[in-house]
Amino acid sequence: xxxxxxxxxxxxxxASRAGALVxxxxxxxxxxxxxxxxxxxxALIDLVEMFYPKPSARKGVDPLASxxxxxxxxxxxxxxxxxxxEAGVTIGARSVVHPGVFLGKDVSIGEDCVLWPNVVxxxxxxxxxxxxxxxxxxxxxxxxxxxxxxxxFLKIRHVGTVVIEDDVEIGANATIDRGTLGRTxxxxxxxxxxxxxxxxxxxxxRDSAMAAQVGISGSTIVGERVLMGGQVGxxxxxxxxxxxxxxxxxxxxxxxxxxxxxxGYPARPHREVLKIAAELRGLARLRKQIGELERExxxxxxxxxxxxxxxxxxxx
Amino acid sequence: xxxxxxxxxxxxxxASRAGALVxxxxxxxxxxxxxxxxxxxxALIDLVEMFYPKPSARKGVDPLASxxxxxxxxxxxxxxxxxxxEAGVTIGARSVVHPGVFLGKDVSIGEDCVLWPNVVxxxxxxxxxxxxxxxxxxxxxxxxxxxxxxxxFLKIRHVGTVVIEDDVEIGANATIDRGTLGRTxxxxxxxxxxxxxxxxxxxxxRDSAMAAQVGISGSTIVGERVLMGGQVGxxxxxxxxxxxxxxxxxxxxxxxxxxxxxxGYPARPHREVLKIAAELRGLARLRKQIGELERExxxxxxxxxxxxxxxxxxxx
Amino acid sequence: xxxxxxxxxxxxxxASRAGALVxxxxxxxxxxxxxxxxxxxxALIDLVEMFYPKPSARKGVDPLASxxxxxxxxxxxxxxxxxxxEAGVTIGARSVVHPGVFLGKDVSIGEDCVLWPNVVxxxxxxxxxxxxxxxxxxxxxxxxxxxxxxxxFLKIRHVGTVVIEDDVEIGANATIDRGTLGRTxxxxxxxxxxxxxxxxxxxxxRDSAMAAQVGISGSTIVGERVLMGGQVGxxxxxxxxxxxxxxxxxxxxxxxxxxxxxxGYPARPHREVLKIAAELRGLARLRKQIGELERExxxxxxxxxxxxxxxxxxxx
Numbered sequence: 025x026x027x028x029x030x031x032x033x034x035x036x037x038x039a040s041r042a043g044a045l046v047x048x049x050x051x052x053x054x055x056x057x058x059x060x061x062x063x064x065x066x067a068l069i070d071l072v073e074m075f076y077p078k079p080s081a082r083k084g085v086d087p088l089a090s091x092x093x094x095x096x097x098x099x100x101x102x103x104x105x106x107x108x109x110e111a112g113v114t115i116g117a118r119s120v121v122h123p124g125v126f127l128g129k130d131v132s133i134g135e136d137c138v139l140w141p142n143v144v145x146x147x148x149x150x151x152x153x154x155x156x157x158x159x160x161x162x163x164x165x166x167x168x169x170x171x172x173x174x175x176x177f178l179k180i181r182h183v184g185t186v187v188i189e190d191d192v193e194i195g196a197n198a199t200i201d202r203g204t205l206g207r208t209x210x211x212x213x214x215x216x217x218x219x220x221x222x223x224x225x226x227x228x229x230r231d232s233a234m235a236a237q238v239g240i241s242g243s244t245i246v247g248e249r250v251l252m253g254g255q256v257g258x259x260x261x262x263x264x265x266x267x268x269x270x271x272x273x274x275x276x277x278x279x280x281x282x283x284x285x286x287x288g289y290p291a292r293p294h295r296e297v298l299k300i301a302a303e304l305r306g307l308a309r310l311r312k313q314i315g316e317l318e319r320e321x322x323x324x325x326x327x328x329x330x331x332x333x334x335x336x337x338x339x340x
Numbered sequence: 341x342x343x344x345x346x347x348x349x350x351x352x353x354x355a356s357r358a359g360a361l362v363x364x365x366x367x368x369x370x371x372x373x374x375x376x377x378x379x380x381x382x383a384l385i386d387l388v389e390m391f392y393p394k395p396s397a398r399k400g401v402d403p404l405a406s407x408x409x410x411x412x413x414x415x416x417x418x419x420x421x422x423x424x425x426e427a428g429v430t431i432g433a434r435s436v437v438h439p440g441v442f443l444g445k446d447v448s449i450g451e452d453c454v455l456w457p458n459v460v461x462x463x464x465x466x467x468x469x470x471x472x473x474x475x476x477x478x479x480x481x482x483x484x485x486x487x488x489x490x491x492x493f494l495k496i497r498h499v500g501t502v503v504i505e506d507d508v509e510i511g512a513n514a515t516i517d518r519g520t521l522g523r524t525x526x527x528x529x530x531x532x533x534x535x536x537x538x539x540x541x542x543x544x545x546r547d548s549a550m551a552a553q554v555g556i557s558g559s560t561i562v563g564e565r566v567l568m569g570g571q572v573g574x575x576x577x578x579x580x581x582x583x584x585x586x587x588x589x590x591x592x593x594x595x596x597x598x599x600x601x602x603x604g605y606p607a608r609p610h611r612e613v614l615k616i617a618a619e620l621r622g623l624a625r626l627r628k629q630i631g632e633l634e635r636e637x638x639x640x641x642x643x644x645x646x647x648x649x650x651x652x653x654x655x656x
Numbered sequence: 657x658x659x660x661x662x663x664x665x666x667x668x669x670x671a672s673r674a675g676a677l678v679x680x681x682x683x684x685x686x687x688x689x690x691x692x693x694x695x696x697x698x699a700l701i702d703l704v705e706m707f708y709p710k711p712s713a714r715k716g717v718d719p720l721a722s723x724x725x726x727x728x729x730x731x732x733x734x735x736x737x738x739x740x741x742e743a744g745v746t747i748g749a750r751s752v753v754h755p756g757v758f759l760g761k762d763v764s765i766g767e768d769c770v771l772w773p774n775v776v777x778x779x780x781x782x783x784x785x786x787x788x789x790x791x792x793x794x795x796x797x798x799x800x801x802x803x804x805x806x807x808x809f810l811k812i813r814h815v816g817t818v819v820i821e822d823d824v825e826i827g828a829n830a831t832i833d834r835g836t837l838g839r840t841x842x843x844x845x846x847x848x849x850x851x852x853x854x855x856x857x858x859x860x861x862r863d864s865a866m867a868a869q870v871g872i873s874g875s876t877i878v879g880e881r882v883l884m885g886g887q888v889g890x891x892x893x894x895x896x897x898x899x900x901x902x903x904x905x906x907x908x909x910x911x912x913x914x915x916x917x918x919x920g921y922p923a924r925p926h927r928e929v930l931k932i933a934a935e936l937r938g939l940a941r942l943r944k945q946i947g948e949l950e951r952e953x954x955x956x957x958x959x960x961x962x963x964x965x966x967x968x969x970x971x972x
Contacts, residue, residue: 065487171697
């Protein structure tokens, strides 16, 4: 089964060995069955459910897990080998805690969550319902905050927390630091890809998405439905407006307004960046033009001045 | 023992406290023994084997590991404490599974592999022979793929897999996502450094190498013997030709042809980038040149026009 | 409690719901109590200790840990579930080893260290006193070093080590590779943020700091009190002078001198980069200016040459 949602890949279809095709409009010259749907990605979600039934849920606490007698587990949870649940941890109904997961003191996990192997959530952090944490994700490590005295760094102990609301997904080996005093806040519906870094006291608005390796510095506030491409970086204490788009690898050092589309370093409106890039490619030509202008002006000057103004050399 | 393979570091040699030297050509003024070899790096491989014997291989299943009765282990494997092998896992001869490793249902590992601590490989992924996975590497997490309806993201369940062929090395805390439907494919001989991100359905051709923190977006196809410097980013659905070189921090947003050398954002042929960088440094000078041209032209215009065209001030 | 240390955030204070304020100078129009201190960050350190007492230290070896009989543990250490200590490991007084930590053969850990969950330290690496390793940090994985013969990579076995001195902090999921032959060296007081990559044989001088996602290539030497913003990348074999500042996302491909402030790719003095950025924004204007000059020159040429030099068209 293959998905065809973008005109750009029309040429690749011929070479595809897919057994069936999901497409927005019927296509000519395709020998495999076509499933026509106005939104192929939505159709795909249903098709996957049909063709790839979910494995039956695991339940129970593995004898090789380390669960504090003080932890509270709702019905139908699964706690797998080598998971550690410290005192005061609560796990909502039907959530699955895979091997090697660490949940610090008083961490609370909502219902229907999946914590993949080796996820770490430090003390007091709160996770909503239907949250997915991919392998190796770290929630609630200390923020990178120090006082500096005579060139040496003094650690500011981070006593804040992380709050992750419902329906959030955090990528493999991503890191979400706890607040210095207050909280780092990931609002509901946010999707965070692998190896993303979210610093202390950041807030991410509802339904925003960050592709892999994005880095967001301390106390920056990101609006709702903001989209960030891979490897985007934001400095601290910024405000990013709702529905803004930060194109891959942008280096954002100033606030971004609602619905703005920015790129480059330092990030500017993308249209401006494209214009400058075009100008840059013409820069050598520009330099030549100026050289020619100078020569022309000089020869012209010589042509007129030789006769009536300030001859550089005496006429022989 | 020290290695001298590059003229650039000639000056550093004098200061070196190495007890011996491997060098391409005999060097004057060096007091320590010199081992001359046409390829110092190759010589180093043999020297390390001679001077640093490998520790004797560990064998057997630790009683603190969690191994499904349904897993199949070849001879002479080592399964260390707190490793989890779910049902249907197969491990080839002489492979070592370090503490904290998670192998999901039906994962297959070839012969002579080393899985360092806390590696995670999710269900159904297949690993070839002589593959090294460094600590914390994650193989087979869900790709970052969503359908969007009314501003909200709907998860596309990722039912594809990851296939890693022979002689591949994956760096510490790197992440290789599973395909949406098909597979993410890392061909034989590929070397991937730490904290690299490879998205769903990417294919990497034989003997390519990626330095640390590279990010490759979904469905991009990388050729053979491609070299990428650190922090390079590639958008989705690209094709990178064989033997291409992507210089560190490049932001690649278009296809790259065979043997091309690109850099910058958006990535362009490196020679062009160097030229533009040089032009940029001359930009202020260019602006001055133009200013002078304007002044000269204006004064010249005044010089001639004063007499015969449109005098701005009446002659006294 | 909130911290006010920067004029930039004066406007935000009004909206703050903080119950008290630490400030450098007394502020008007603020209704909550103000604690005035010449260095608010220093004051914060003391305030946190007062208001958030540290939890009482844990002690002892959990029965679910895997500790070699050959490991040496000082008094008052805590070894928590699913930690692995191989033969020859030494742990200094009062250090805490959290769940899922792996310490390879002969690793030595100093006094008062905290190794958060799932930290991996491979064989022979040495950690000083009061070092904090955040969750998922990997110390001592093989460097990314290969010999290349006929397009194929041959692994250089890495037999060096990592030495981390006192008072160092390493971020979550950061990776510090071991030396090829010698050592990778992190000097005392260095602070490394999440997801940073430090390659083989790098040396970082005392009291330097690197924000998240920085990548430093092999054998580069960083001076003392150097500051690097997020996502900075450095190529191999560079020397960075003491007190240099590398601004976020810089791509550094040449040595940087003492106290220099650099940015951009390729990294240049930041003042120069700002100038060029300003020039770039004026590039379109520059192009127009040149066009006007050309037109003026041409019309002027026609004006004079029509009469006395080379008329293009015969006068009617």
